[in-house]
Amino acid sequence: MYDITIIGGGVTGCFIARQLCRYDLEVVLIEKNYDVANETTKANSGIIHSGYDARPGTLKAKLNTLGNPMFDEICSELGVPLKRIGxxxxxxxxxxxxxxxxxxxxxxxxxxxxxxxxxxxxxxxxxxxxxxxxxxxxxxxTAGIVDPFCLTIALAENASDNGTEVKLETRIVGIDREKDGYLLTTDGGSIRSRYVISCAGVYAEEINDLLTPSHFKIxxxxxxxxxxxxxxxxxxxxxxxxxxxxxxxxxxxxxxxxxxxxxxxxxxxxxxxxxxxxxxxxxxxxxxxxxxxxxxxxxxxxxxxxxxxxxTPDTGDFIIEELKGHKGFINVAGIESPGLTASPAIADYVIEILKSSGLDLKTKADFNPIREPIAEFIELSDEEKSTLIKANPLYGRVICRCENITEGEIVDSIRRNVGARSVDGVKRRVRAGMGRCQGGFCAPRIIEILARELQKNACQILKDEKDSYILSGGI
Amino acid sequence: MTTYKKACYDLVVIGGGPAGLAAAIEAKKNGIHHILLLERDRELGGILQQCIHNGFGIHVFKKELTGPEYAENFIDELRDLGIEYKLDTMVLGVHENKTVEAVNPQEGLLSIQAKAVVLAMGCRERTRGALNIPGSRPAGIFTAGTAQRLVNIEGYMVGKKAVILGSGDIGLIMARRMTLEGAKVEAVVEMMPYPGGLNRNIVQCLDDFDIPLLLSHTVVNVYGRNRLEGVDIMKVDKDRQVIPGTQRRIECDTMLLSVGLIPENELSVDCGIKLDAVTQGPIVDNSMETSAEGVFACGNVVHVHDLVDFVTEESRRAGRSAVDYIQRKTTATGVKIKVVPGETVRYVVPQLVNLDGPDMDFEFFLRSRDVHDRASLVISLDGQKIKTIRKRYLVPGEMQHIKLKRKALPVCSGGSTLSISIV
Missing domain, CATH: 3.30.9.10 (D-Amino Acid Oxidase, subunit A, domain 2)
Structure with a gap:
């Protein structure tokens, strides 16, 4: 029996997981895709909005205003680059x-x-x-820019480092009310949980429908x-x-x-x-x-x-509430722009809902808010580069020529919690293949490194999602 | 703490493909001994190692070799001559004072002071993103060279049913290679009304295998969620605009792109070297010296060649010139005049010639803009015709190599311009 199940590994779900992992709770994050941050989160503008745009009085306005200033601390804790360029x-x-x-x-x-x-x-x-x-x-x-998938991956990783279970490739197919919580049926077994937080992005309505017909449309x-x-x-x-x-x-x-x-x-x-x-x-x-x-x-x-x-919700505003008549089931839906900016404030808002719904939050003694960033070799000083290569020669081997990404960085991205498992997973974590040749030179090397690290055959290495095989077989 | 491992060499050659190998060997043969060649890959030979087909060496060796055989001749010679090289070594920067910064796993950061530098980094392939083709982003879309590496070096097939976009030489070669490995190549789709690659490759790689070449066609959409499922193609008019009503779907799990090569000049640009906007390679004179004194360039980093034999010849010249420079310790003096592309010529390399240098003959490489049947290449000095060369057939896909005797040039000054046109 989990205390909390979070449905969806986008920026909202991962932010909630990260903010909840400081408490003494059994939390599981369920993501249907092969990686976190792989739907709406990976394809947006990456803007931390100042907040002048949202209609006053809306949740969008409130959470944007609250969310924006939270990024400095969180990005510094998670080693995620943030630039307040205005x-x-x-x-x-x-x-x-x-x-x-x-x-x-x-x-x-x-x-x-x-x-x-x-x-x-x-x-x-x-x-x-x-x-x-x-x-x-x-x-x-106060407007700024972040890398939305870097941020979300870092949130998931830090949550996982602090004990949150992350279940990828797991799809929710049924939700049933039980006496003391919910029974979630997935394509890979069932999960019992006292609280359910649905952060299912464009599918929030479908998830709600599994329990009871939705009162909103996405x-x-x-x-x-x-x-x-x-x-x-x-x-x-x-x-x-x-x-x-x-x-x-x-x-x-x-x-x-x-x-x-x-x-x-x-x-x-x-x-x-x-x-x-x-x-x-x-x-x-x-x-x-x-x-x-x-x-x-x-x-x-x-x-x-x-x-x-x-x-996009039909209500015009974020829908963040405990579903009426379904105690412990919380919808976090309709998180369109400025959702990324609002996401840290959404997490806090959800925690308040959980508290008022009777969840007892005890701070974990060993919570570690710090996630060491993956070393960005090319951005380091000469001394740092030199020290890094001495400690691990893989940092001396440049794999992605366009972005100057080393094998050391790629291996680090694979070996972490919620680590890279696909070529695009590596790309989103360390930018290998994200440059002007778009992986022309480095893709074969990255396939080889992934296969070695994950102890798989090269033909099993995927580009991104399930069935996105790259190689069709040996010669 | 010493951060960089420091070293000094007479000549540093960046790139161990055919251009770098030939330049290093030629420099050694001309009396420079302290040479270092840096290669980022795990072996020497560059892209030749994945070109397992034949057709290399007709000019240089007077026989047809495969890519690896052609490369091996040079690699053996390099080793026999005792030229030092480092593999797995990425150059991070070249400075105007000719220090080269590099990194490899064994030695860490390297800072190498050279008296002269030869840039031989080659080129990269244009990608789908550069063409801005819309659609989904599934697996199964490769540049032809990447697919060639996966098939010929790594030993994996990249798909079973392919469409090839662009008729550059690597695409044509891969059409045949995929067919030989049991894949079905549905079509080679080329936007221009003429093929991009060599005629011999059209015949030997497409015609001989009944692979359709669809000229004046392009890919307008890509389908497939995870793996490619198909592409839509359309016919284009003479202005390369799609013609409504001509759209049709080709089912395929693989698309290879052979839509152009781009010289890899990020290091050159960071070093302040001036590039030619058309070739996207450094502007060079007939000694292959770039706008940075003592920095030479050769091979596909200067302009994209069709034949490796010409890369070798050009690179030998760069190697010899680097030796001249090292021995002279200064840039060549003398009057330099500009060489410019005239009518329907896309570019000419070199872009400058030194009238007072040692060359008795000037050699020029150029490409036509269009297809010409029975045309003449006309060399003019300040508008005055000085030489006419008749050509039976001129196409953009086949680079032209012409020579002009030094003594055929009338007396001229630094302000003069040599132009080459097609009439």
């Missing part, structure tokens, strides 16, 4: 200047610090490549992105948002925390909850739209494109 929301017309003023005021209502309206000269000084028609901008200095809303070569990361210094209008929020242009340039997303309500294909029209649209905010989008320097699904 955001600029740009205006090109007088009407848009008016909208910015309203957004500024909304930000003040939401309690957002370090917000200011700046004129065109200042915008151009801090963003030389901004579109020539820009008349002014709303500067939000529509998957797709967004395409294009990533550009690191050579182009310096095109902008801030997260550049377009002025929201009745047509939508536009697309953003931002450096990533690793120094690439990212543009996207568009917004398309789709039917299928597991189709994350990009489309020609989507890619063309974001490239064309991004060119309206920044001059010189380097279309020819794209290195990859991807698409993600937002879990």
């Amino acid at each position: 955001s600029l929301t740009i205006a090109k017309t007088n009407k848009e200047m008016g909208t910015l003023k309203k957004l500024y005021e909304r930000g003040c209502t939401n309690g957002i610090p370090q917000l200011s309206l700046i004129d065109a000269d200042v915008v151009r000084r801090i963003e030389p490549n901004i579109h020539h028609q820009v008349k002014g901008a709303l500067l939000a200095e 529509a998957p809303r797709k967004g395409d992105y294009v990533v550009f070569d690191k050579k182009t990361g310096g095109l902008v210094n801030h997260v550049i948002f377009q002025c929201p209008s009745e047509k939508g929020k536009g697309v953003l242009v931002t450096p990533t925390v690793h120094g690439n340039l990212l543009v996207g997303p568009d917004s398309e309500v789709v039917k299928c909850k597991d189709d994350v294909s990009t489309t020609r029209s989507g890619l063309d649209e974001i490239l064309a739209t991004s060119a309206k905010s920044v001059e010189g989008i380097p279309v020819g320097m794209a290195i990859t494109n991807f698409s993600g699904l937002r879990a």
